[in-house]
Amino acid sequence: MARRLSIPGLVNLLEVSDAREIRELDAEPGIDRHLAPAGGLINRLRLARLRQALVFDDQPLPALLPREAQGRESRHAELGQRLDERAEATAWRQDPAFKTLVEAVAGQAEGEALGPAAQGLLGRLFHDEYHADQESYAAARLLNAYPRINVLRALGQRVSGRLGRARRLLAERARAEPLALHATGIAVHNLVASLAAMRELAASPQAHGLSLAAVMGRTLSAPETLLRRVRRPLSTPCAPRRLEPDDLVVLRLADAARGSGDRELAFMGQSWARCPAQSFILALLAAVWEQAMTVQQGGRGA
Numbered sequence: 001m002a003r004r005l006s007i008p009g010l011v012n013l014l015e016v017s018d019a020r021e022i023r024e025l026d027a028e029p030g031i032d033r034h035l036a037p038a039g040g041l042i043n044r045l046r047l048a049r050l051r052q053a054l055v056f057d058d059q060p061l062p063a064l065l066p067r068e069a070q071g072r073e074s075r076h077a078e079l080g081q082r083l084d085e086r087a088e089a090t091a092w093r094q095d096p097a098f099k100t101l102v103e104a105v106a107g108q109a110e111g112e113a114l115g116p117a118a119q120g121l122l123g124r125l126f127h128d129e130y131h132a133d134q135e136s137y138a139a140a141r142l143l144n145a146y147p148r149i150n151v152l153r154a155l156g157q158r159v160s161g162r163l164g165r166a167r168r169l170l171a172e173r174a175r176a177e178p179l180a181l182h183a184t185g186i187a188v189h190n191l192v193a194s195l196a197a198m199r200e201l202a203a204s205p206q207a208h209g210l211s212l213a214a215v216m217g218r219t220l221s222a223p224e225t226l227l228r229r230v231r232r233p234l235s236t237p238c239a240p241r242r243l244e245p246d247d248l249v250v251l252r253l254a255d256a257a258r259g260s261g262d263r264e265l266a267f268m269g270q271s272w273a274r275c276p277a278q279s280f281i282l283a284l285l286a287a288v289w290e291q292a293m294t295v296q297q298g299g300r301g302a
């Protein structure tokens with residue numbers, strides 16, 4: 001159900017967590033992504049947090065760019081094509097990190113191994129020598145959490161230099177390439193959350209009887225929220241009152257996708273901002289699950 005929060009000068013936002021409403025609002029040409037300061041105080045603070053964490057060299061990371069940002073569509077289409085080819089070629093199964101993911105999901109390696117292994121595997125889609133470890137994964141966790149932590153903690157992380165150090169480390173490892181930074185700093189968390197859910201499911205007695213579709217339906221993790229901004233006055237059945245320029249629209253994607261098994265929605269597959277990694281991530285998750293089940297069966301048979 002939609003929730004409208006409106007206190008003039010302070011906050012103006014609309015939150016939706018229904019799949020149909022998310023799709024409707026996302027398809028509105030008058031609603032876009034934009035991080036420039038605007039709106040009431042709380043709207044501005046929220047946008048400032050995103051800029052502090054996710055703008056590198058004056059450029060927002062790819063999944064925060066406005067529709068019309070120069071080159072966005074072609075760069076992401078090109079990435080999508082490259083990743084689709086990778087998904088089919090399955091060469092990434094030779095990456096040692098793939099074995100670690102399989103073992104962790106099968107319960108034969110610590111769950112903590114998932115983060116650095118997933119980050120390394122994603123990083124090496126961009127640079128063969130990408131190196132991930134506990135330190136780079138902790139940096140990615142800090143970066144991803146920063147927009148949502150309380151004001152005092154955020155201030156502490158800025159003043160102490162922790163945020164700056166995390167950003168520098170991630171940028172260095174990704175050679176400051178925005179798509180590699182997005183994959184290893186932000187997108188990696190949905191992959192890790194999906195794998196962690198698989199690990200839990202794999203430990204349950206019913207795991208071996210489940211179809212792949214059922215496993216994906218239970219474990220695929222979507223981003224918690226997507227942020228949009230109203231660019232021109234707009235009346236929509238999703239909001240009780242007209243939306244005004246600079247109102248924020250929060251799409252609560254994880255709530256809508258949770259347990260629905262709707263893979264298109266988890267990747268915003270019908271959106272102008274659809275995830276170019278959808279096929280690759282689904283192929284990777286399917287391969288990890290299948291191998292983990294084989295490893296477990298081998299272990300039982302031995």
Ligand code: HEM
Nearest residue numbers: 062063076183187190191222226266267268273274275277
């Ligand atoms: C389980 C893993 C993943 C999930 C569930 C996921 C989901 C999403 C979603 C929902 C969006 C839409 C954002 C919006 O509408 O504002 C998105 C965008 C994007 N994702 Fe992913 N993603 C995942 C992994 C990845 C990976 C590994 C990469 C890179 C290798 C990636 C690259 C991108 C890019 C570049 C965009 C921006 C698309 C655009 O605005 O044109 N994603 N992703």
